[in-house]
Amino acid sequence: MVLAEDNAxxxxxxxxxxxxxxxxxxxxxxxxxxxxxxxxxxxxxxxVITDIRMPPTNTDEGISVAADLRTRKPDxxxxxxxxxxxxxxxxTLLADGTARRGYLLKxxxxxxDELAEAVRRVAExxxxxxxxxxxxxxxxxxxxxxxLDALTPRELEVLGxxxxxxxxASIAAALVLSERAIEKHxxxxxxxxxxxxxxxxxxxxxxxxxxxxxx
Numbered sequence: 718m719v720l721a722e723d724n725a726x727x728x729x730x731x732x733x734x735x736x737x738x739x740x741x742x743x744x745x746x747x748x749x750x751x752x753x754x755x756x757x758x759x760x761x762x763x764x765v766i767t768d769i770r771m772p773p774t775n776t777d778e779g780i781s782v783a784a785d786l787r788t789r790k791p792d793x794x795x796x797x798x799x800x801x802x803x804x805x806x807x808x809t810l811l812a813d814g815t816a817r818r819g820y821l822l823k824x825x826x827x828x829x830d831e832l833a834e835a836v837r838r839v840a841e842x843x844x845x846x847x848x849x850x851x852x853x854x855x856x857x858x859x860x861x862x863x864x865l866d867a868l869t870p871r872e873l874e875v876l877g878x879x880x881x882x883x884x885x886a887s888i889a890a891a892l893v894l895s896e897r898a899i900e901k902h903x904x905x906x907x908x909x910x911x912x913x914x915x916x917x918x919x920x921x922x923x924x925x926x927x928x929x930x931x932x
Contacts, residue, residue, distance in 0.1 A: 718836065719760060720746040721753040721767040721779075722798065727823065731766070734829040741833060750778040757786070757793075763840045764794040769806060780809055787813045794839035798823050802849045808929050811844070815882070815922050819845035844882035844925075851877050864927060867909045875902040880925045 720735070720743060722728040728746055735743045744760045747753040749772035757765060765786065769779035783795040796819035797810055807820045819839045825847055826832045835845040865873065878888040885899045892899070903921075906912075910927055912920045 718743055718762045718764040718766060719753065719756040721748075721750070721756075721765070721771060721782075722746070723748050723768060723771040723775075731826065731832075734826075734832060738829060738833045741836060749773060750782070753778075753782065757782075757790075761790075762793065764796060764836050766796045766798065766836070769797050769799045780806065783810055783818065784813070791817075793817070794836075795819070796821060796835055796839055796845070798826060800824075802847065804850060804929075807846055807850050811926065811929060815844040815880075815925055816842050817844070820847055820850060821845065822847045822849055825849075838882055844880075846881050848881065851880055864910065868906060872902050872906050872909075875899060876906055876924060876928050879903070879921060880928050 718735070718741065720728065720731055722731060725748070728748065732743060732746055735741050744762060745756040747756055751773070753765070753767060753771075756762075765782065767779040767782055770776060771778050779795075779797045779799075783797065786793050786795055794817035795810075797806065798821055799806060800823050802822060810818055810820055817839050819835050821832070821835060838845050865876075868876065874892060875888060878891055883891065885896050885903065888894075889896045889899045906924055907920045910924055912923050
């Protein structure tokens with residue numbers, strides 16, 4: 718993987734965390750967008766971890782990288798790091814699909830295990846959205862009418878967990894329910910959102926996008 722972060726102290730800390738994880742290999746780190754692009758082209762990493770804002774403009778470089786790689790290198794994962802729990806950043810990141818995309822708050826990545834798990838999940842084709850962002854999306858959704866109004870509070874909880882890229886087994890563990898109960902909830906969600914006829918993976922992605930777009 719490659720890492721891009723303009724804050725030298727945080728960048729060095731992340732390098733140490735990654736180097737301390739046996740199954741992760743960091744091939745380069747960058748302080749700005751031009752250097753990041755050079756590393757991507759040179760090493761073809763499985764996953765790119767990048768700050769949302771960095772030189773040269775300190776605006777949306779990370780978002781731009783993710784969008785560019787979705788077209789040029791669709792099998793390359795991207796995890797965005799941010800100081801802000803901004804739902805719009807997550808929506809923009811996932812606009813072209815949730816596969817191989819992650820959005821984490823910088824305060825969360827101090828936990829090396831959590832960062833490593835996010836990298837593994839994204840590398841395997843999944844998605845990871847910071848729980849704080851998901852909570853904000855759920856709160857915003859509940860405050861206004863949307864096509865999710867037909868869902869029960871429990872179904873919204875399940876869909877929120879699904880938006881973090883979790884499997885039914887992981888959702889069951891998080892909500893202290895049986896896998897069978899989660900399966901029933903997900904089928905009900907798909908039915909209420911008009912997704913019953915799609916393949917399971919497509920239904921999950923479509924349901925998550927409906928969830929995010931209505932927040």
